[in-house]
Amino acid sequence: MTNFPSRLSRAFALAASLLAATSLATGAAHAQDxxxxxxxxxxxxxxxxAWIDAFTKETGIKVTMRQGSDxxxxxxxxxxxxxxxxxxxxxENSPAMTLVDGAGxxxxxxxxxxxxxxxxxxxxxxxxxxxxxxxxxxxxxKTKLSEDKLPKxxxxxxxxxxxxxxxxxxxxxxxxxxxxxLLELKGEExxxxxxxxxKENATPYKGNSVxxxxxxxxxxxxxxxxxxxxxxxxxxxxxxxxxxxxxxxKNEDPGAFxxxxxGGILKSSQHMKDAQAFLKFVTGKAGQQILKDGDSYExxxxxxxxxxxxxxxxxDLDAPKVEASKLNSKKVTDLMTAAGLL
Ligand SMILES: [Fe+2]
Numbered sequence: 001m002t003n004f005p006s007r008l009s010r011a012f013a014l015a016a017s018l019l020a021a022t023s024l025a026t027g028a029a030h031a032q033d034x035x036x037x038x039x040x041x042x043x044x045x046x047x048x049x050a051w052i053d054a055f056t057k058e059t060g061i062k063v064t065m066r067q068g069s070d071x072x073x074x075x076x077x078x079x080x081x082x083x084x085x086x087x088x089x090x091x092e093n094s095p096a097m098t099l100v101d102g103a104g105x106x107x108x109x110x111x112x113x114x115x116x117x118x119x120x121x122x123x124x125x126x127x128x129x130x131x132x133x134x135x136x137x138x139x140x141x142k143t144k145l146s147e148d149k150l151p152k153x154x155x156x157x158x159x160x161x162x163x164x165x166x167x168x169x170x171x172x173x174x175x176x177x178x179x180x181x182l183l184e185l186k187g188e189e190x191x192x193x194x195x196x197x198x199k200e201n202a203t204p205y206k207g208n209s210v211x212x213x214x215x216x217x218x219x220x221x222x223x224x225x226x227x228x229x230x231x232x233x234x235x236x237x238x239x240x241x242x243x244x245x246x247x248x249x250k251n252e253d254p255g256a257f258x259x260x261x262x263g264g265i266l267k268s269s270q271h272m273k274d275a276q277a278f279l280k281f282v283t284g285k286a287g288q289q290i291l292k293d294g295d296s297y298e299x300x301x302x303x304x305x306x307x308x309x310x311x312x313x314x315x316d317l318d319a320p321k322v323e324a325s326k327l328n329s330k331k332v333t334d335l336m337t338a339a340g341l342l
Contacts, residue, residue, distance in 0.1 A: 036062025037087040037271045037278060040077065042070045042173075043132070043261060047296040048090060054290060055281045061274045070096035070173035071329070077266065078103045087269040088278055090131065090261070093177035095329035097128045097262035107267035113280040121260055121301040123325035128264035130324070131282050132291055133299040135317050136178050136257045138247040139212050139230055140222035150247045154182075154224065154255025155190075158197030167203040167211045167223040170341045174208055174226055174259070179336065180327035181257040185320055188335070195339035204341070209233075213240045222247075224255065231297035231310060250318035258319040261298065 041048035045067050052063045066086075068076070074096035077084050084105075091097055100106060106127040114126055121130030140150060151157055157166055169175050183191045203220055205211040211223035212230060233241040249255035263282055265275045281287050288305035291298055299307045299314050307314065336342045 035271070036064060037269075037274045038064045038066065038085050039088045039090060039278070040073045040086040041065050041067055042073050042089070042091045042096065044092070044296060047132070047290075047294065047298065050290050050294050050296075051090075051282050051287055054286060055278055058281065058286065059274075059277060061277065063278070071099075074099045077105060081105070082268040084266055084268055086266050087271050087275040089264045089266065090282075091173075091263075092134075092259075092261050093173050094123075094130075094260045094262050094324040095177055095180050095327045095332070096173065097264055098123075098325055098327060099329055100264060101125070101127045101325070105266055105268070106264045107269065107272065107275075109265065109279060110276045113276065113283055116280070116283045116302050118301075118303060120321075121324075123323075125325065128262045129279060129283055130260040130301045131263040131279075131287075132261040132296070133258050133301050133314065134174075134226040134228055134261070135248070135299070135312075135314075135319065136181075136255050136259070137225060137227045137230070138222050138249065138255065139215050139225050139241075139244050140247055141215050141218060141220075141243050142245040143243050144218070144221050147247075150222075151255075152249075153251075153253045154178075154249055155186075155194055155253075157201065157224070158194050160201070163201045164203075165221045166201065167205050167214055167220045168198065169205050169207050169211050169223075169225070170198070170336060171204070172207060175224065176329065176332050176336070177259045177327065178224065178254070178257050180329060180332045181259070181320065181322045182254040183328065183332060183335070184322050184326050185254050188331075192335055192339065195335055195341060199339050199341055209240065212244060216240050216243045218243070226259070227311070228297035231308070232295060235295060235297070248312060248317060250316075252318055252320040254320060256317055256319045257322065258299075258314065258317060260301070260324045262324075 070091045109129050208225040208229045263279045269275045288300040288302040291300040
């Protein structure tokens with residue numbers, strides 16, 4: 001009991017020094033927040049720009065955007081580790097998110113941000129969030145194929161009947177996300193067999209737009225792409241899609257896969273408050289409205305958020321149920337390499 005007062009005063013001294021340290025740290029964080037945040041944007045440049053400009057206009061927070069692709073940035077972030085200059089990472093597809101999450105580099109997303117989305121558009125661990133979505137489609141030459149001639153399932157394209165008649169962009173993250181869904185839904189053996197048939201039957205193109213152009217030009221009868229390439233072209237001149245229509249596989253087919261675009265915050269961020277505010281904005285009313293009104297033609301995923309009325313509603317796509325966080329990009333690139341596609 002005799003040393004109680006001195007213990008007490010030590011405790012006070014400790015509390016006081018903690019308080020001082022905290023306010024110093026807060027002060028420092030505040031000063032850094034004033035510099036703004038860095039976003040590694042692997043989403044389409046125009047969509048990333050639209051979100052960032054609207055966010056800066058509303059909050060005054062400066063954002064520096066760096067443009068790249070899903071896997072390029074995911075690997076870069078992993079290499080940079082704690083020294084990464086990125087505060088936020090935005091992707092087109094979720095496998096790149098899962099890769100960074102698996103490396104333990106994300107900070108938990110604020111609960112009020114996660115609450116803005118239904119739980120099928122975000123991973124259970126809450127370490128990143130969906131920001132938008134896109135659906136797989138078969139873009140076909142409507143001058144050559146009538147509806148009764150269309151494949152019932154994406155897996156039907158493995159049939160020798162389809163040899164030389166279809167295409168895809170196998171090197172891209174978009175297509176690889178579709179393969180990762182196939183892997184999750186049908187397993188390794190079925191996926192390897194489908195990829196082998198793809199190698200034999202399909203023409204590889206550099207990107208979804210190029211594959212759609214090839215359909216439009218009559219080089220191939222159809223291509224597996226994402227829906228928004230067609231809508232985007234139609235909204236402009238339609239010159240790369242005038243002969244093209246979209247076939248939605250529905251029926252929970254692997255070809256009806258809806259891929260979730262992700263947003264994550266690096267745990268090494270020195271601007272945590274602003275980074276969290278950015279993802280809250282993107283997944284909130286104003287950010288999701290940009291998907292409805294802008295020219296991305298990607299789906300909005302926020303609670304109650306509407307997508308562009310030109311799109312087939314998300315709820316009508318009858319997409320297969322795939323947990324985004326289970327999509328395995330490593331296994332997919334291994335299988336695609338083994339099939340001679342990469
Ligand atoms: Fe894309």
